Amino acid sequence: MGNKLIIPNRIVTVDPDNKILRNYAVEIACGKIQKIAPVNEFEKFDGEILRYPNYTLIPGFIQTHIHLCQTLFRGFADDLELLDWLQKRIFPFENSHTKNSLRASARLGINDLITGGTTTFLDMGTLRHQEIIFEELISSGLRAFAGNCMMDQNELYPAFRETTDWNLKSTYDWAKSFHGTNDGKVKFGFAPRFVLSCSEKLLIETKEMMKDFPGSLFHTHSSENKTEVETVRKMTGKENVEYFDSIGILDSHTVLAHCIHLNETELKTLKKNSVRVSHCPSSNLKLGSGIADIPRYIKEKISVSLGADGAPCNNSLSVFSEMRHAALIQKPIHGPTAMDSLTVFRLATIEGAKALHIENQVGSIEVGKNADLVLFDLEKADQPLMLDNDNVYSSIVYSASKENVKIVMTDGNIIVNDGRSLIYDEKEIVETGKKELNRILKQIAN
16 A cells, blocks of 8 residues: 555644644645645655645544444335334334345445535444445455344334344354454444343443454433433433443443433433533424434533434435534524534544444544545536635535535545545445345335
8 A cells, every 4th residue: 555645725634723734735644644744844745646726625534333234225215203113114124134235235325424524433244244334344344333123022013133142142142253354444333223122231231242353332312302212211210321320331432312301310320420412403393303402412511423313314424414504403492503513523533432432433534543534626617605715514414415525535545536435336235235125115015
């Protein structure tokens, strides 16, 4: 892997000082950022020089709650409340997955993510065939945490569950096979789905299992929907976060998706245990689940990052939708100064890295970090998003979309060029996806 020199229009570093550099270049060697310096310091550079005079360089986006297994079902679960959405659509669909359909779904999801500039994510897999998702993550070269979605009880759709012992053994075997693979780029995220689908034994023993896999995460849903919260209260006598705390599964390696409906005690519990919150604003709006008090969480120094959730509850995996919604939905409540564009941009980059405990590897453009980078065209003639040099965060958060993403790199290797994936044949994965979706639709209809 030879040295590369990237010379963009500007560099958005997302370092502790939020520096934006012009007339600077980034040197990459062995997949890492070796040097960031003024362009004139590289006059004798011996390597590949990549000049992008109209492009803005940023760190790759990081999403902390994704469901790759659901990408195939985009558009087939609209206009439903969460528990109906699960019972009538998602559980039957996921239960119908074969290895082939799961691979098709994962490929479509990964392609959607990378062409939108996401280079790292935390995925909550599905119940069965989890090895397929890991195989796709490894072959794609992305940085990811993933794990099978554990379920040993399911009153909403009883066919979609396995025994406690099956869940625990399968999870351990998958973790043993895939945690730390691809030179450490792929790690395990233990993923009990949520309280309603998991026995207490499953939750506790899964947390205990993590001790054998340093650097792994505990990833689950919490307090997304009022009916869910009420049902958990009837089952356990406690609120969601209070219940998790009572059985000892909350710490800095716990990532809770959503956390919309919390009381003051739960808020203090998140802070005390350094729990990570994955905010999924588009999904929360589409399912009518509510609006999490993210400005309050940030003020309390609770870790917050962003995730698109799954394609059927969004219906996009675009980090741009999440950034824009994360900013806009808080302003009618907290005022127009809430969730400014710099704050939101950091949630999608360095704060995501911190949530996953990989901020020493990715999330900003700094010497020594992996060269997971994205180049934007924010000044193209038919859609100029920047007419001066001071509004780059606003341009990205409020105006940009995946159409502005031109180059995506992981470890300095270009995986998206001129907006097109170099990993997958996009026509082929779409055709395969249609074929597998039709099979599932026929199966469910019968």
